[in-house]
Amino acid sequence: MMLVTACSLMPLAACASRADVLTFSGSAVGSEGAVVRRQLERFAASHPALPVQIRVTPDAADQRHQLYVQWLNAWTPDPDVLQLDVIWAPEFAAAGWIQPLDGFDQSANDTDFFSAPLRASRWLGHLYAIPWFVDVGMLYWRTDLLAAPPATFDALVAASRDAIANHRVAEGFVWEGARYEGLVAVFLEHLAGFGGRILDDDGRVAVDTPEAIRALTFMRRSIDDVGVVPASVLTWQEEQARFAFQNGRALFMRNWPYAASLMRQPAESAVAGRFAVAALPRDAGSSMPAPGSSDRLLGGSALGGSVLAINARSRHPDAAWAVVRYLTDPEQMLERARVVGQLPTRRSLYDGDRLGGLLPIAPAEARRLIDRAIPRPVTPIYTQLSGILQIHLHRALTHQEEPGSALSHAANDMRRALAAAGLPGGEL
């Protein structure tokens, strides 16, 4: 059936001048690049009518975003298939830059995908992107210094203090606290651990609630009074935190799954074989409401990852859809997990033992984490809201402002932005 679709595109391909190739734009660096190239070659082998070309775009999120904005705002028909960060889908959908996928075959509504990334890829009732791989925030902990990972923040603090006092580590807990998107993910996780949300169920801004103030105060105090988090985290992104943990200086780290495979190499890593991954802790005093999950004891994980979308002005939408379907097939996802260590977005892959040993944590545990992962707000103006939140969070953490006042300013600015955009949630 796909072959027929591809063949029917031949007349179309003949009259498209320079654009008679299908362009895929995304990450093509290192092992990720090798895997994507291999998979696209296999796809092209079974669909000879339309060759597929890879267009390498920068992996730095804001640079890729910049290029996409430029290209799509200029109505370029290529690239046909776009790799988007999961938080961009509503923005691109609202701007009319990517096309709804419901019109294609039924598999667009495949229930095998995790619900959170699917939800984050919907806008106004239509599905605009297919989840490709998923990232969740995780707690890395040293197995040679602890028997079990802490379930609460208090336990985490106690263990850190103990280890620092006994000179086993220099720092307790490291995370990404520079003024960028990663800070919002870290805050989201602390917030969830204290029972709060960024946007509540009605889409209203909820960052000035008492839970949020408690979460931010805890983050600040863990750096200053309690001293288990080094002040350097306020300038760190993922890599600096990884190296702090990898060089054996920290007891705990909050990071994405990518760090695990890198830290397993004994040549570079001082903690190879001496760390494990677990869910993030929560506040002892809060019970986090977890829709659809029986386990109330875990903290929250931020949901990250990438989705695949189709250019709204693509000249080969059907072929593009074929590529998207192929890349998100179970076989291809398994191959990515094997080669790159990225978490697949299909629930069924976590059954049995197909993923055994490929992921930093047991498949069942990973599935639980992803089920409970919290997406960042699904709105077209998310990057702007995040920018506002980043500034105020960072101001509170660097003592330019008190947490309460910082969050209240952030909430007001966010509400004003939503109101100016005419989106729900803007009412005070």
Add this chain to the structure above:
Amino acid sequence: MIPSRLVRPTATALLLLAWAFPLYWMVTASLTPESQLFETPHIVPRALVFNHYQALFAERRFWMPIRNSLVVAAATTTLAVLVGTPCAYAMARLHFRGKTWLLAAVLAVSMLPQISIVSPLFLVLRVVGLIDTYPGLVVPYVTFALPLVVWLMTGFFRGLPSEIEDAARIDGAGRVRAAIEITLPLAAPAVATTAILTFLYAWNEFLFALSFTVSPERQTVPVAIALFRGQYQIPWGEILAGAVVASVPVIVVVVALQRRIVSGLTSGAVKG
């Protein structure tokens, strides 16, 4: 303590040492394993590794962006000098009205923040089909190098005494012939200076190169370096190694012409 006649050279040496220190750090860091970059630093590195440089050419095919940068920078420099020098000569030597406004307008073109220039230019280049081509980079580069070229060459020509040229014209040579045969040879130092400035600009320019090229066959060095990094992972060793390697052509150009730079940069600009 120090003999008075050595104070100045010593101070100079110390100042130069301080200025060179970040460069020294850059080179040693490109030879250090990455995990060491986040340990306590040592002035003299403990161990040197070459795998960053190996990766540059084995995995990243770094020679291609270097080739692209050389082509684009050389073309930009040549065209900018060829187009800008006659313009500067006219502004310095010839009579016409509105000169100051024109000069101000020429300078004004380079005052808009680059980010605002990129989108409209991208649209234009796309329409004429110049995206991902050498001309697609050279044309914007020449345009935004012109203010500097025109400005410096105008200053230089204005500083040249006109008597020699006038003498040739009295002898019967046409205005243009006099300019070409007499003034132009004298302008060689200034031309060399302008060429270096333009070359450096085109070599290091990033935003236009990122936006107007899409394939490795046309991407320049700054873009290639920016593409090294993964989503979270940043290969600092390779980035620094790439910067060191990319500095080599620049150093060659600069060393060859550094004497010309000093005499050329200011000969017209400072004569009061």
Add this chain to the structure above:
Amino acid sequence: MTSGSSTALERRETRLAWRLMVPALGLLALVGAAPLVATGWESLHRHDVRLPWLGRPFVGFANYRQAFHDDRFVTALEHTVVFTAVSVTLELSFGLAFALALDALARGRAVARVVLLLPWALPTVVAALVWRFLFEGQSGIVNATLVWSGLAPREWLAGSFSAWVPIVFGDVWKSTPFVALLLLAGLQGIDASLYEAARLDGAGSWRRFVEITLPLVRPALVVALAFRALDAFRVFDLVYVLTGGGPGAATEVVSLYAFTTLLQDLQFGYASALAMLVFLMSFMLALFCIPRLRVSVAPDR
């Protein structure tokens, strides 16, 4: 005023002048002015690319009015002006010191010049990365040196004032060479016999400096001041890589705010107004400097 034949000569000269200038001016008008016009036109509309249902209405100068009521813009402007003033002062001072030192250097001049030029020849992004590493909290040389000297280390990039230090150092490191070379040539243009005469008259080195060197190097100083001020006002890469505008918004400069508004918030209309404001302010700065530069670019006659 002039006889008929001079007018014909003038007209011929004007025609020749324009013929010589047309390629350059044509390119500038086509490729250089077009974005300016496009940005100016866009700045008169309200255009949020993410929300096409709001359309693209013409709003006149509303975006500009909004900018002046925008605290974040005003703060960014303050930051930028102070940064420009501090940076340029330091660059001129260091540049003069270097120029004086190199002027008196008997040997090693070539090496000194190459070392001096290298920071200027690096891509700004790489230079910013180097300075970031130098000021890194736990693994940076600067903190290591402080500790070794018995002083307390600090988290440079996390302090609202201390974050400016690597930014200013990075800018001064990168741009002083340009100033130094400009001033060096100016110094080399000064007639040595002037100094001789002054020394014979009994003037000490400080008096010689103030009464001979400074006035004669003043044109070069003005040139350096103008160039550097115009560039420092539009600083972007250095701040973006070093702090991203942080901590909080403590190091946000005007170009960075315009960039964020354009590419993060996708508010093209407002961002265009901010860009136009940067342009207009730079233009005013240039207009202020050009009369003082007239000494070098105005024609003889």
